[in-house]
Amino acid sequence: MIDAQKTIVVTGIGVVSPYGIGLSRLQAGMLAGQCCLSPVTELYPGFQGTVAQVDALTPLHDADRYSRSDRLAIMAASDAVADFAGYSRDLRESGIVMASTVAGLTEIDPEISRGAAEWYRHGGLLRAATYPVSRVAASVGECLDIQGPSCAVSVACASGATALVLAANMLLDEAASMVLAGGSDALCPFTLSGFNSLQALDSEACRPFDQNRNGLNLGEGAAVLVLETLDHARRRDAEILAVLRGWAMTNDAYHPTAPQKDGLGLATCIQRAIEMAECSIDEVGYVNAHGTGTPLNDIAETHAYERAFHGRSRPIPVSSTKSYFGHCLGAAGSLEAAITIMAMRAGVLVPTLRLTDPIESSQVDWLRGEPRRQPLPVAMSVSAGFGGSNVALVFGGYRA
Amino acid sequence: MKTNLPVLTGIGSVTPYGPLAGLISAERLEPRAITAWTTTELRRAFLVEPFRAASIVPGLKTRRLDRLSAWAVVAASLALRDAGVDLNLMDRSRVAVFFATGFGCVELTGAFYQSAATYGWAGTDPITFPETLSNAPASHVALFHDLRGPNVTVGCKSFAAESALLQAASLMRHGQADLAIVLAGDTLTQAVYEWYETADLLSPACFNNEPASSVSGFIPSEGLVAMVLEPAGRLAARPYAALGAGRWAAGGDTRAGVRQLLGGGLPDFILCAGNGAPCAPSPLTCSPRDLVGADATIFPAQPVAAGMGEAGALLHLLLALSQRPGSGQALLLGTSAHGGYAALRLELF
Numbered sequence A: 001m002i003d004a005q006k007t008i009v010v011t012g013i014g015v016v017s018p019y020g021i022g023l024s025r026l027q028a029g030m031l032a033g034q035c036c037l038s039p040v041t042e043l044y045p046g047f048q049g050t051v052a053q054v055d056a057l058t059p060l061h062d063a064d065r066y067s068r069s070d071r072l073a074i075m076a077a078s079d080a081v082a083d084f085a086g087y088s089r090d091l092r093e094s095g096i097v098m099a100s101t102v103a104g105l106t107e108i109d110p111e112i113s114r115g116a117a118e119w120y121r122h123g124g125l126l127r128a129a130t131y132p133v134s135r136v137a138a139s140v141g142e143c144l145d146i147q148g149p150s151c152a153v154s155v156a157c158a159s160g161a162t163a164l165v166l167a168a169n170m171l172l173d174e175a176a177s178m179v180l181a182g183g184s185d186a187l188c189p190f191t192l193s194g195f196n197s198l199q200a201l202d203s204e205a206c207r208p209f210d211q212n213r214n215g216l217n218l219g220e221g222a223a224v225l226v227l228e229t230l231d232h233a234r235r236r237d238a239e240i241l242a243v244l245r246g247w248a249m250t251n252d253a254y255h256p257t258a259p260q261k262d263g264l265g266l267a268t269c270i271q272r273a274i275e276m277a278e279c280s281i282d283e284v285g286y287v288n289a290h291g292t293g294t295p296l297n298d299i300a301e302t303h304a305y306e307r308a309f310h311g312r313s314r315p316i317p318v319s320s321t322k323s324y325f326g327h328c329l330g331a332a333g334s335l336e337a338a339i340t341i342m343a344m345r346a347g348v349l350v351p352t353l354r355l356t357d358p359i360e361s362s363q364v365d366w367l368r369g370e371p372r373r374q375p376l377p378v379a380m381s382v383s384a385g386f387g388g389s390n391v392a393l394v395f396g397g398y399r400a
Numbered sequence B: 001m002k003t004n005l006p007v008l009t010g011i012g013s014v015t016p017y018g019p020l021a022g023l024i025s026a027e028r029l030e031p032r033a034i035t036a037w038t039t040t041e042l043r044r045a046f047l048v049e050p051f052r053a054a055s056i057v058p059g060l061k062t063r064r065l066d067r068l069s070a071w072a073v074v075a076a077s078l079a080l081r082d083a084g085v086d087l088n089l090m091d092r093s094r095v096a097v098f099f100a101t102g103f104g105c106v107e108l109t110g111a112f113y114q115s116a117a118t119y120g121w122a123g124t125d126p127i128t129f130p131e132t133l134s135n136a137p138a139s140h141v142a143l144f145h146d147l148r149g150p151n152v153t154v155g156c157k158s159f160a161a162e163s164a165l166l167q168a169a170s171l172m173r174h175g176q177a178d179l180a181i182v183l184a185g186d187t188l189t190q191a192v193y194e195w196y197e198t199a200d201l202l203s204p205a206c207f208n209n210e211p212a213s214s215v216s217g218f219i220p221s222e223g224l225v226a227m228v229l230e231p232a233g234r235l236a237a238r239p240y241a242a243l244g245a246g247r248w249a250a251g252g253d254t255r256a257g258v259r260q261l262l263g264g265g266l267p268d269f270i271l272c273a274g275n276g277a278p279c280a281p282s283p284l285t286c287s288p289r290d291l292v293g294a295d296a297t298i299f300p301a302q303p304v305a306a307g308m309g310e311a312g313a314l315l316h317l318l319l320a321l322s323q324r325p326g327s328g329q330a331l332l333l334g335t336s337a338h339g340g341y342a343a344l345r346l347e348l349f
Helices: A023-033 A069-078 A103-107 A110-114 A116-128 A133-143 A159-172 A188-199 A230-235 A263-277 A296-307 A331-344 B065-081 B107-120 B137-144 B162-171 B192-196 B252-260 B289-290 B313-322
Strands: A008-017 A038-040 A048-051 A095-097 A150-153 A178-185 A223-227 A242-251 A317-321 A364-366 A378-384 A390-397 B006-015 B018-022 B096-102 B151-155 B177-187 B223-231 B241-249 B269-272 B297-299 B328-333 B342-346
Touching: A008 A023, A008 A069, A008 A159, A008 A178, A008 A230, A008 A331, A023 A159, A023 A242, A023 A263, A023 A378, A069 A133, A069 A178, A069 B006, A069 B252, A095 A133, A095 A159, A095 A331, A095 B313, A095 B328, A103 A116, A103 A133, A103 A188, A110 A116, A116 B192, A133 A150, A150 A159, A159 A178, A159 A223, A159 A242, A159 A331, A159 A378, A159 B151, A159 B162, A159 B177, A188 B223, A188 B297, A223 A230, A223 A331, A230 B192, A230 B252, A242 A331, A242 B018, A242 B107, A263 A296, A263 A378, A263 A390, A296 A364, A296 A378, A296 B313, A331 A390, A364 A378, B006 B065, B006 B297, B018 B065, B065 B107, B065 B137, B065 B177, B065 B223, B096 B137, B096 B162, B096 B269, B137 B151, B137 B177, B162 B177, B162 B241, B162 B313, B162 B342, B177 B313, B192 B252, B223 B313, B241 B328, B252 B289, B252 B328, B252 B342, B269 B313, B289 B328
Parallel strands: A095 A150, A095 A178, A317 A364, B096 B151, B096 B177, B269 B297, B269 B328
Antiparallel strands: A008 A223, A008 A242, A038 A048, A150 B151, A178 A223, A242 A390, A378 A390, B006 B018, B006 B223, B006 B241, B177 B223, B241 B342, B328 B342
16 A cells, blocks of 8 residues: 555656757657767867757746756756646745756856956856856746745766655655756866866767776756655646655765775665665666766676676666766756656667677676667666765656 | 654854854854955955864865865864764764755865866866865765765755755655764855955945944855754763754745744744845845744844855854753744745754
8 A cells, every 4th residue: 555645756757958858859869779979079179079969948038147057957847847737836836956066157167267356247247146056946946936945956967866866855744745856967168178187088979888988978958857746646637657666875985086896885775775665676677877988987887786686586677878968967867767767658678879898797687789678667767976976766657 | 852853963163263063152253354365455254264174183184175175074073073973883874964055166166267267178187176066075074984875965045054954854754864964064265255246245344344243234254064963862962952844945925934834833942044134135034023923032143154145054053052042942044035934943952
């Protein structure tokens, strides 16, 4: 017997990705095997690399007040609630939890360091006002007239998934009856330069979990999920897209940037999320991996799956969808949660692109080649980030 | 003491009062003249005096860290010391770190922009980049103390610290953590100060030697406060307060929201958080007296904490507790000139 007041369900998904606006475009592109990564040189002088970009932003009143990350978030949130008919008190009183790592860094240029006051007086004041990460959540609230509890999350590349966890806890606390939760990050020279300085970027399209992987590609986008309790969703007769059955967060406490080599922290996280979901390791039919394509991440993550799914009757199917449109940083966790739900609803496991020579593991079933069609009652999305944070989300289907 | 509420058992702080464990001598501070960067005329703020972190936390190396990261490790260490928690007796994968900040590691972010201005984006420093991330302070706390539980960094317009307290308590209530270290803070840099000045947000007290209390407006501040939350009942613990229900909202009717939270019971004390008070008062804010009538004792917001903006509520709470208000029911209340509120019920011991 499920407790409808303690069961968290997903009733809306909004996506902005290099495929365009909407989950259906993302789904069509991914199932067609379309890769959005392409070589670029113009992002800053001296940069040669491969990225995935969102082509055009929706026009917005007072657009100068918002950063590119804000605008992607607003577009995704608008898409998530597009089915809400007219004015809704539910929506107005909703909570917002938005993740970002870049936020308004997109709007600031190095000239600020030659004299901040001068830079502000010459047009930088408004641009710098978009710098705090809280602005991403506040911008969504302003544009959609949402007045409930609002919060921004910045946990590096695990931010988007963390936002979903915090939103679920807010619902359990009855802090809001619905929460729009997700992440948004735009491409910008700051992060491209940073990852490039760390020699973490693959100049060609990335190859997650391949033995010849050579780093990650950056992308941009946003995803926002509408979360509410099952009880509330039933009362407003909402379509239930998935149940968020379990979640967990841990930290490696190992190194500022490198993951724990043996994957222990991530494995603990996965085990706790499965425990909360009250399912067995055999019931999890698919893992949408963090899978950045860096040498260190992918081997540590493989070890985590071997630990967490040890004793399973057959290898765990795993893929990295960052091979389609790169690593969207603070948006990655929420985009990948959306893809995981999409896979469950469509009954299709999407493969990792360019995975020709996978890391050897007898306990992982690396998805590659064609999409695999099979029923998928329970699936998991996994995120990790600089600073050692790990997040695991377990989704299940819903039958009335 | 109600045993089902998380209790606040340890406090550590790095503020203009210095690096301290536990309550502080809450004498009123005056802003100091800024000397950390060149100013053509007098500019004042509430600043943290430089100190050697390793003298307080042996073994702590801070050379590569943003000041905010260094302060986070120092304040967390002092809070754990104050709480008397022995982490060796705990499952460290169930100890959470929850950090609230407005600007994150803004010093090293500025340094990264400086390197881009000097050497171009192709010549930036790989060691600086990861330390610019907003979650670096929380992750350094985890790394230093080997804390393997949830590690979350949040921002929230006007109410970051309050939302961190509420969400950390929520993790504990839902069995996702056994103990939480909640931190809130920001550093003040020249770029941040000059943004406030260009936006015309600063108090006249920033430009002359008038006492801060004699003029209105915002005097920028910096610092970081850490608080240890644990379940009630540990015998050696000397709790300061138990955390009850709370809520925050970005807008809506503050009076209705707070009254609903109070449920008809009025607190003995109102601890004003005053976030958003940096800017001018607004018809959107409401006074504590409107909410609770004439009987409650009100601890007004202090400029040194108000100057920390959205990360200031833990310092407001620390300053109020340091005045030893006595035992009873309290409400930590923050309102914002932009609308919205944060309210948290506390039982003071």
